[in-house]
Amino acid sequence: MNKDEIRHILALLEIKDLGSVSIRKIIQTFGSAHKVFYSEPEEIVSLTGIKLDTAKKIKSFSNWQKIDDLTNQCEKKQIKILTINDESYPQLLKEIYDPPVVLFCKGILLPQDNFGLAVVGSRQLSDYGKRVTEKFAFELASCGITIVSGLARGIDSVAHISALSAQGRTIAVLGSGILKIYPPENKKLSEQIIQRGAILSEFYPETPPKRENFPKRNRIISGMTIGTLVTEATTNSGALITAKLALEQGREVFAVPGNITSKNSEGTNFLIKNGAKLVQKIEDILEEIKPFIPSLKESYISLESTIKVDLNDEENAIFSLLDKPLNLEEIVLKTGFGISRILEILLKLEINGLISRFEGKYIRRI
Numbered sequence: 001m002n003k004d005e006i007r008h009i010l011a012l013l014e015i016k017d018l019g020s021v022s023i024r025k026i027i028q029t030f031g032s033a034h035k036v037f038y039s040e041p042e043e044i045v046s047l048t049g050i051k052l053d054t055a056k057k058i059k060s061f062s063n064w065q066k067i068d069d070l071t072n073q074c075e076k077k078q079i080k081i082l083t084i085n086d087e088s089y090p091q092l093l094k095e096i097y098d099p100p101v102v103l104f105c106k107g108i109l110l111p112q113d114n115f116g117l118a119v120v121g122s123r124q125l126s127d128y129g130k131r132v133t134e135k136f137a138f139e140l141a142s143c144g145i146t147i148v149s150g151l152a153r154g155i156d157s158v159a160h161i162s163a164l165s166a167q168g169r170t171i172a173v174l175g176s177g178i179l180k181i182y183p184p185e186n187k188k189l190s191e192q193i194i195q196r197g198a199i200l201s202e203f204y205p206e207t208p209p210k211r212e213n214f215p216k217r218n219r220i221i222s223g224m225t226i227g228t229l230v231t232e233a234t235t236n237s238g239a240l241i242t243a244k245l246a247l248e249q250g251r252e253v254f255a256v257p258g259n260i261t262s263k264n265s266e267g268t269n270f271l272i273k274n275g276a277k278l279v280q281k282i283e284d285i286l287e288e289i290k291p292f293i294p295s296l297k298e299s300y301i302s303l304e305s306t307i308k309v310d311l312n313d314e315e316n317a318i319f320s321l322l323d324k325p326l327n328l329e330e331i332v333l334k335t336g337f338g339i340s341r342i343l344e345i346l347l348k349l350e351i352n353g354l355i356s357r358f359e360g361k362y363i364r365r366i
Helices: 003-013 020-030 033-037 041-048 052-059 064-076 111-115 127-142 155-165 184-195 213-223 238-248 263-273 282-292 313-321 328-335 339-351
Strands: 080-083 102-107 116-121 147-149 170-173 197-201 225-232 252-255 355-358 361-364
Touching: 003 020, 003 033, 003 064, 003 080, 003 102, 020 033, 020 041, 033 052, 041 052, 064 080, 102 184, 111 116, 116 127, 116 155, 116 213, 116 238, 127 147, 127 155, 127 225, 127 282, 127 355, 147 155, 155 170, 155 184, 155 225, 155 339, 170 184, 170 213, 184 197, 184 339, 213 225, 213 238, 225 238, 225 263, 225 282, 238 252, 238 263, 252 263, 252 282, 313 328, 313 339, 328 339, 339 355, 339 361
Parallel strands: 116 147, 116 225, 147 170, 170 197, 225 252
Antiparallel strands: 080 102, 102 197, 355 361
16 A cells, blocks of 8 residues: 555544544545545535544544654664555454554564464463463364464463464564563564464554553454454453453354362353363364364374474573572572573474473473
8 A cells, every 4th residue: 555545544533523433434435544634524524424523534634743653763763654445454354343454563464474373361371271272273273274362471472482383373463662672671572473373463562561452452353353262361361351352253153161169260261161172182172263274284293293493502501400490589699691592592492392381380291
C-alpha cells in the first residue's frame, strides 16, 4: 500500500469516537482513506451514518506532523505498518467483528502463518503447566504450525521458546508498543522471535503496557489463529478471555486437563466442562485442525528427541553447572560472567531444549 494511503488511515485512527469497525466501514464506502479527507462532512454522514461532529473532525484534521513522525519512526526502526487491506495482513483476523485497521510488525509474516494455533495460559505456571506447554508447543511447531502467543511471563514465554526450540515459527502479539517490550526481561526473546516469525501490535510503537490493552490484544491472538490451546489457567486468567473470544469468533478451543485440587487447573477444567476439546496428546489437536491447514506436515518431532547443539566454552561452563537448579545470582557467582552474557547464553540453551526454567531457577533437561 502506498505511503499516502497509510498516512490517511493513521489519521483516521487519530479521530476521537472512531473505532476500528467505523474506520473499516468508512474506507470500504469511499474506496480509500485518502478520499474521505477530501469529502464534505455531510457526504461522509450520508454515506456512512457517523455523527456530523465526527465527520467534521475528519475534515478539519490537521495534526499531520504527528502522523509523519510516526511513519518516519517506523521506517527508521524497521517497523512495518500493515493495514487491513495489505496482502500480508493475517487473513483470519480480517474475518472477526473488530479487526485492527493497522498492525505494527517487526519480522516477517508468511502465508503459513495464516494457519497458526494460539497457545496461552497463566503467568504463574506450575511445573506441570510448563512441561505440557513445552511438549505441545514444540510438537505442534515441528509440524509446521505457527505458534501464536502474547509474550507474557509464564505459559506464553514457554510457548514461544518451545516453538523456537523446534526450529519452528512463532508470533508474539503485544499489549504494548513494539518498542516497549513487556515484560522487559523478554526483550532478548522478542529478538529471537523476530528472526523466525514476527512481533505484532495494534498500538503505536512507544505505547507502554496498560491493563486495558491486554484484553484487546487477546482478540488478535484468537482472531488470527484457527484455534486456541489453553495448557494451564486459573479461573481469573486472561487465557480464559482469549478462549471465550475464540469461541465467539467461531474458532476451535482446546484445553489440557489438570489436577482437580490445583487452582492452576481450574480454568482449563472449566473450559473442558463447558465444551472445549480435552487434549491429552498432539493428535487430539491435529485431527481437528488438519482439514484447515494445507501445509501441515504428516509427522512431527517429539519433544523427547531434543536437538543437540555444539556449545562454546562459556556456554558449556554454564550448562555444566546446571545439574542442579540455580538462579541467576548463583550462576553469576559461580562463573564470574557478566549478567547480560549469562542471560544470552541461558536463552540459547533454553531455546535449544537443553535447559528448563522454573520459579526463577534453571536446570539441565538432558
